[in-house]
Amino acid sequence: MSDHDINLTVNGRKVARRVPARRTLLDFLRADLGLTGTHAGCEHGVCGACTVMIDGVAMRSCLTFAVQMDGHAVTTVEGVAHEDGSFHPVQQALHDNHGLQCGFCTPGIVMSLLSMTEGEQKASRAEILDAMSGHICRCTGYQGLHKAIAQLTEANHD
Amino acid sequence: MTEPLGAAPRFVGQSVGRKENKRFLTGRGRYVDDFMEAGMLHAAILRSPLARANITVDASAARELPGVWAVYTAADINDMFEPLVSVFGDAGPFGVRTVLAETQVSYVGDPIAIAIADDRYIAEDALELIDVDYDPLDAVASISAAKSSPSCIPGRDTNLAFEMSLALPGSKEAFESAAQVVTARIAQGRISPSPMEGRGIISNPIMDGKLEVRLSSQNPHAAKSFIARSLRLQENHVRVMSPDIGGAFGQKFGVNRDFLATIAASLKLRRPVKWIEDKPEALQAGGHGRAEELELSIALDASGQMLATHFKVEDNGGADPVSPPGGLTQLMAMIHTGAYNIPTMMADCKAWFTNTCGSTAYRGPWAGETLIREITVDKAARAMGMDPVEFRRRNVVTQWPHKLPMGLIIDDVSPLETLDRAVEKIGYAAFRAEQAKARAEGRYLGIGIGLCIEPTAISPGGGTDTAEVRIETTGKITAVLTCHSQGHSVETTMAQIIADEMGVGVDDVTIAFGDTDSITSGSGAGGSRQAVVAGGAAHIASGLLRDKVFKLAAHFLQTEPEGLKLEGGSVVGSGPSAPSITLAALGKAANVATLTLPEGMEAGLTARYCYTPPPFTFANACHAAIVEADPGTGLVKVLRYVVAEDCGVMLNPAVVEGQIAGGVIQGIGNALWEEQHYDEAGNPSAGTYKDYILPVSTDAPAIEYVHVCTPSKTPTGAKGVGEGGAIVGAPTIFNAVMDALAPFDPEFEQLPLTPSRILAGLRAKG
Ligand code: FES
Ligand code: FES
Numbered sequence: 001m002s003d004h005d006i007n008l009t010v011n012g013r014k015v016a017r018r019v020p021a022r023r024t025l026l027d028f029l030r031a032d033l034g035l036t037g038t039h040a041g042c043e044h045g046v047c048g049a050c051t052v053m054i055d056g057v058a059m060r061s062c063l064t065f066a067v068q069m070d071g072h073a074v075t076t077v078e079g080v081a082h083e084d085g086s087f088h089p090v091q092q093a094l095h096d097n098h099g100l101q102c103g104f105c106t107p108g109i110v111m112s113l114l115s116m117t118e119g120e121q122k123a124s125r126a127e128i129l130d131a132m133s134g135h136i137c138r139c140t141g142y143q144g145l146h147k148a149i150a151q152l153t154e155a156n157h158d
Numbered sequence: 159m160t161e162p163l164g165a166a167p168r169f170v171g172q173s174v175g176r177k178e179n180k181r182f183l184t185g186r187g188r189y190v191d192d193f194m195e196a197g198m199l200h201a202a203i204l205r206s207p208l209a210r211a212n213i214t215v216d217a218s219a220a221r222e223l224p225g226v227w228a229v230y231t232a233a234d235i236n237d238m239f240e241p242l243v244s245v246f247g248d249a250g251p252f253g254v255r256t257v258l259a260e261t262q263v264s265y266v267g268d269p270i271a272i273a274i275a276d277d278r279y280i281a282e283d284a285l286e287l288i289d290v291d292y293d294p295l296d297a298v299a300s301i302s303a304a305k306s307s308p309s310c311i312p313g314r315d316t317n318l319a320f321e322m323s324l325a326l327p328g329s330k331e332a333f334e335s336a337a338q339v340v341t342a343r344i345a346q347g348r349i350s351p352s353p354m355e356g357r358g359i360i361s362n363p364i365m366d367g368k369l370e371v372r373l374s375s376q377n378p379h380a381a382k383s384f385i386a387r388s389l390r391l392q393e394n395h396v397r398v399m400s401p402d403i404g405g406a407f408g409q410k411f412g413v414n415r416d417f418l419a420t421i422a423a424s425l426k427l428r429r430p431v432k433w434i435e436d437k438p439e440a441l442q443a444g445g446h447g448r449a450e451e452l453e454l455s456i457a458l459d460a461s462g463q464m465l466a467t468h469f470k471v472e473d474n475g476g477a478d479p480v481s482p483p484g485g486l487t488q489l490m491a492m493i494h495t496g497a498y499n500i501p502t503m504m505a506d507c508k509a510w511f512t513n514t515c516g517s518t519a520y521r522g523p524w525a526g527e528t529l530i531r532e533i534t535v536d537k538a539a540r541a542m543g544m545d546p547v548e549f550r551r552r553n554v555v556t557q558w559p560h561k562l563p564m565g566l567i568i569d570d571v572s573p574l575e576t577l578d579r580a581v582e583k584i585g586y587a588a589f590r591a592e593q594a595k596a597r598a599e600g601r602y603l604g605i606g607i608g609l610c611i612e613p614t615a616i617s618p619g620g621g622t623d624t625a626e627v628r629i630e631t632t633g634k635i636t637a638v639l640t641c642h643s644q645g646h647s648v649e650t651t652m653a654q655i656i657a658d659e660m661g662v663g664v665d666d667v668t669i670a671f672g673d674t675d676s677i678t679s680g681s682g683a684g685g686s687r688q689a690v691v692a693g694g695a696a697h698i699a700s701g702l703l704r705d706k707v708f709k710l711a712a713h714f715l716q717t718e719p720e721g722l723k724l725e726g727g728s729v730v731g732s733g734p735s736a737p738s739i740t741l742a743a744l745g746k747a748a749n750v751a752t753l754t755l756p757e758g759m760e761a762g763l764t765a766r767y768c769y770t771p772p773p774f775t776f777a778n779a780c781h782a783a784i785v786e787a788d789p790g791t792g793l794v795k796v797l798r799y800v801v802a803e804d805c806g807v808m809l810n811p812a813v814v815e816g817q818i819a820g821g822v823i824q825g826i827g828n829a830l831w832e833e834q835h836y837d838e839a840g841n842p843s844a845g846t847y848k849d850y851i852l853p854v855s856t857d858a859p860a861i862e863y864v865h866v867c868t869p870s871k872t873p874t875g876a877k878g879v880g881e882g883g884a885i886v887g888a889p890t891i892f893n894a895v896m897d898a899l900a901p902f903d904p905e906f907e908q909l910p911l912t913p914s915r916i917l918a919g920l921r922a923k924g
Contacts, residue, residue, distance in 0.1 A: 041355075
C-alpha cells in the first residue's frame with residue numbers, strides 16, 4: 001500500500017500531509033485533522049451525512065479518497081459560520097424551522113444547502129427540494145428541512 | 159409546593175428555539191466516534207455469513223498482521239462474562255447467551271471474533287485473515303419453520319420462547335352469538351431502526367480497577383448496571399458516559415454483545431478500545447423491530463356494535479433478542495382494544511427463537527396492536543357497509559375513565575375529539591366527492607384513518623427519574639437529570655420548565671445528563687417518558703429549590719418567605735417598597751460567602767427530586783391520510799397527512815411536532831418501503847441502504863397538525879409524544895391504500911406494501 005504527499009486547503013487553511021492511498025477523505029478529515037463535524041453515516045454513498053464541499057461543489061467524502069484532494073479546496077461544516085460565530089443563512093434557516101433533532105445528518109445537509117444557495121448560480125426551490133432527497137434524516141420527517149428551503153429561496157421564489 | 163408562583167408560565171408552551179442547535183449546526187456536536195483517547199485502539203468484528211453452522215475458528219494468521227494487537231474468539235473472552243440476560247433484568251428466556259459464538263453460529267451477523275488494531279483499516283484487514291470453517295446446518299428463519307423444527311439455538315431445547323392464552327368471561331359466547339365476525343391478518347416487515355449514527359463504544363479501563371465507557375446509549379444507567387452484572391464488576395466501578403446520540407428509536411436501550419466484546423478486549427489489553435458499527439453491520443446485526451405476525455377477529459352485532467375481539471400475535475424474537483421475546487405481546491393484548499367499547503376479549507400470544515437477527519425495541523414496540531386493530535376496524539366497516547368514520551364513532555368510548563377488558567384503566571384522553579378534528583381538517587366529506595371524480599378519470603385516491611390510545615411514560619414497578627437543580631455563584635442555574643437526548647431536545651424543554659419555575663430566562667439554565675457518575679440512577683430516554691417523568695422531576699425539584707431561595711432571600715430582605723416572588727432573576731418582596739435581591743447575590747452568599755448565611759442553614763442552593771410517575775400516562779391521536787395508488791405500477795404517493803393528537807400540555811410545540819413528524823415518516827416507511835426480509839436459508843435481503851429503503855425528503859408530505867389538550871395528572875400536565883407518530887402512521891397509510899384500491903377488491907397481508915405486493919394483492923379488475 002502506497003503513501004502519498006498531499007497539499008490542499010481545508011476551510012481556508014493550507015494543509016500538507018502524507019496519507020495512505022486507501023484513506024477516505026472522510027477519515028482524513030475526522031481522524032487526521034480532528035474535524036469531526038463531518039459524519040460517517042452509511043459510508044457507502046447513500047445517506048449524505050459525510051457531505052463536504054470540494055472546490056465549491058457538494059461531494060460525499062466517504063466515496064472520495066484523501067489522495068484525490070491534492071491541490072483542491074475542501075470546506076467542511078466547521079468552516080460555514082461567519083467569523084464572529086454567528087450562523088450562516090443556511091444554518092439560520094435550519095435553526096429557525098426546527099430542521100434538526102439529533103443533529104447527525106445535519107452537517108451534510110448544511111453543506112448541500114450551502115452549495116446550492118451560494119455563488120452565482122443559485123438553484124431553484126424545486127431543484128433544491130429534489131437534490132435534498134440525497135440526504136437521509138431519520139429524525140425529523142423532513143418537515144423543517146422543507147421549511148428551511150422555502151426560507152432560503154424566498155428572495156428568488158420561482 | 160409545586161404550583162407556579164406569580165405570573166403564568168412564560169416558556170412552557172412556546173416553540174423556544176433549541177439550545178442544542180448551535181453545536182450541531184456548526185459541527186461541534188460530540189458523538190461517541192468523535193472522542194479520541196490517548197493510546198486508543200480500534201476494533202472490528204467478524205460476523206457469520208451463514209444463518210446456522212458449526213464453526214471452528216483459527217485466528218493465528220490474523221494475529222501476525224503488523225498493527226494488530228489481538229484477535230479474540232469465544233475461547234479468549236467468553237469466560238469473563240456471566241450468561242447474558244437482558245438490560246431490563248427480566249427473568250428470560252434468553253436466546254444466545256454468550257458474547258461471541260462458540261461452536262455454532264445462529265444468524266447471519268452473529269459475532270465470531272473481534273480484532274483489535276492500531277486503526278480500523280488494519281482491524282478490518284485482520285478479519286480477512288481469520289480462518290473460519292463453516293459446517294452448515296438447516297436454518298430456522300421464520301415463525302412457521304420454528305414451529306416445525308427442533309431448537310435452533312445452542313443451549314435451548316425448544317424454539318418456543320413465550321406463550322399466553324386467555325379468554326375473558328363472555329368472549330366465547332359473544333363470538334357464538336355474533337351477527338358477523340370479521341378477521342384480518344398482517345405480517346409486519348422487519349424494521350431496522352436505522353438511527354443515522356450507528357451503535358458505538360469506547361471502553362477505557364482506567365486506574366484502580368475502574369472502567370469508563372463512552373456508549374451510544376439511551377439509558378447509560380441501565381447500561382452501567384448491565385455491564386457490571388455481566389462482567390462481575392462492582393457497579394460503582396463502572397462509569398458510563400453517553401454524549402450526543404445520533405438517533406436511537408429504541409435500538410440503543412440495550413447493551414449488545416458487540417459492546418461486551420469490545421469491553422472484554424479493552425480489559426485484556428488494558429487500553430482504550432473503540433468499536434463503531436458500520437451500516438452493513440447495523441442492518442444485519444443491529445437488532446430488528448416489528449418482526450411479528452398479527453391477526454384480529456372482531457365479533458359484531460347486527461347494528462355494527464363491537465362485542466368482543468380475539469387478538470393473536472406471534473413474535474419472531476430472532477437468535478439474540480435484547481429482552482425476552484414475547485414480553486411485549488402481553489402489553490399488546492392488554493391495550494389492543496384501544497379507544498373502542500369492546501367489553502370482552504380473547505388473546506393468544508406466542509414468541510419464537512429463530513436463526514435471524516435478535517429483536518430490539520423500536521419506536522412503539524407494541525405498535526402491532528394498533529396496526530392490526532385499525533386495519534380490522536376498517537375491514538369490519540366495509541363488511542357492515544358502513545363508512546369507516548361512522549363505524550368508529552359508533553364504537554368509540556366517550557366516558558372516561560374507561561376500564562379495558564383486561565383491567566387497565568384509561569383516563570385523560572380524547573379519542574372522539576381527535577377523530578372529529580382530524581376528519582374535519584382533512585375535509586373528509588369533500589374528499590369523497592373528489593375521490594369519485596378522480597376514479598372517473600382513472601386515478602385512484604384513498605383516505606385512511608388511524609385511531610390510537612398510546613401508553614406513554616410506561617413505568618410499572620417504578621421507573622423514576624431524578625433532577626438535581628442548583629444555583630451557581632453567578633446566579634445561573636445548572637440542572638443535572640437522568641433523562642437523555644437522541645434528538646429529543648431535552649436541553650431546551652427541561653430548561654423551559656426550570657426557567658418558568660425559577661423566574662429566569664431559558665438561556666440562564668444549563669441542562670446536563672448522560673454521565674452515570676454525575677447523578678443517581680434513572681430511566682433515560684425510552685417509552686415516550688421524558689416530558690412526563692424527567693419533566694416532572696425538574697418541575698418538582700425547581701419548586702423545592704424555590705422554597706430554599708425564598709428562605710435565604712427572606713433572611714437578607716428581613717422579611718418572611720411567604721409573599722416573595724421570583725422574577726427576572728431576582729427575588730422580589732411585596733408591598734410598595736418591593737425590596738429585592740438577585741439570584742446572583744444569593745448564589746454567591748450560599749456557595750461562597752457562607753458566613754453570611756443564617757445560623758444552621760446548609761450552604762449551597764441545590765434541590766433534588768426523584769419522581770415516580772404513574773404506571774401509565776395515556777396520550778391519544780387520530781391520523782388521516784390521503785394517498786394516490788397506481789394499480790398499474792403499484793406505486794403509492796402520500797398526498798396529505800393530518801395528525802390530531804392529544805399529548806396534554808405541550809412543553810414546546812415545535813418539539814412536539816418534530817417528534818410526531820419523525821414518527822409519522824417512519825410509520826410511512828413501515829407501511830410502504832422498509833423491510834429486512836429473510837429467505838428460507840436465513841439470508842437477509844438488505845446488505846446496504848441501497849436495499850433497505852428509508853424514506854427521503856421527497857417522500858415526506860407536509861404534515862398538518864391539530865392539537866387537543868387534555869392535561870395529564872402529572873406535574874407538567876404533559877404526556878409522551880415520541881412514539882405515537884410511528885404507531886399510527888402505518889395503519890393509516892394501509893387503510894388509505896385499501897380505500898384507494900377498493901374497486902380492485904385488494905387483499906394485503908404483508909407489510910410493507912411494495913409495488914409488487916400491491917400488484918399481487920389486487921383481486922378484481924376494477
Ligand atoms: S456517509 Fe457518505 S453518503 Fe453516507
Ligand atoms: S436530525 Fe437525526 S438524522 Fe437528521
